[in-house]
Amino acid sequence: MSVVCYGELMKASNKSNPRERILKVADRLFYAEGVRATGTEKIMSLAEVAKATFYRHFESKDALVLAYLENRDRALWDYLSHPTPPKDLREVLIKFEQMANWPEIIGCPFLRIASEFPDTAHPFHRLAIQHQNKIIDYLTDQLEPFAIDKRAAAAAILSIIDGAFSIRMVYGNSNVIPILSPAEAVLKSFQSVRTQRRR
Secondary structure, eight states: OOOOOHHHHTTTSOTTOHHHHHHHHHHHHHHHHOSTTOOHHHHHHHHTOOHHHHHHHOSSHHHHHHHHHHHHHHHHHHHHHSSSOOSSHHHHHHHHHHHHTOTTOOSOHHHHHHHHSOOTTSHHHHHHHHHHHHHHHHHHHHTTTSOSOHHHHHHHHHHHHHHHHHHHHHHTTSSOOOOHHHHHHHHHHHHHHHHHHHO
């Protein structure tokens, strides 16, 4: 899910660096058009690198895809922690909601890659699973102050976040997609269930 634009992450990179040019072009194409639909020849052409240069930096297209996903994952955590880390779950949810409604967002890159490569044993799909699990761990930590089943609540909140990015993928950016209010409603339902069990 991790869905910050890698182009933003690379603003300060050296424009003459061929590896960075390849990654920047691949990021844009993989995210917008899909991995299967994007050939290395097109990436080389737009990045203005020779075939030998491409393979000097990436031994295969798969290696480039893995680098793309690793950069997308890193970009999400950079976004969440800057300029300062959120102080509570509410601030985390606000950041996710803001990101989900950026004009350039067309879905979660990890959900998109998982749909392209549905075999859960595939290296790309495994990275998507790892990414999702990291978010669940992060949300579980944010839920520390709450006396509820934190892991289950984190998974439920992640489903709302993923749903928001999926809605953007289907409907585009014509509507504002909420995350904070439905996530808070889910959290209240977990608190309500715990209260009822105590009675």
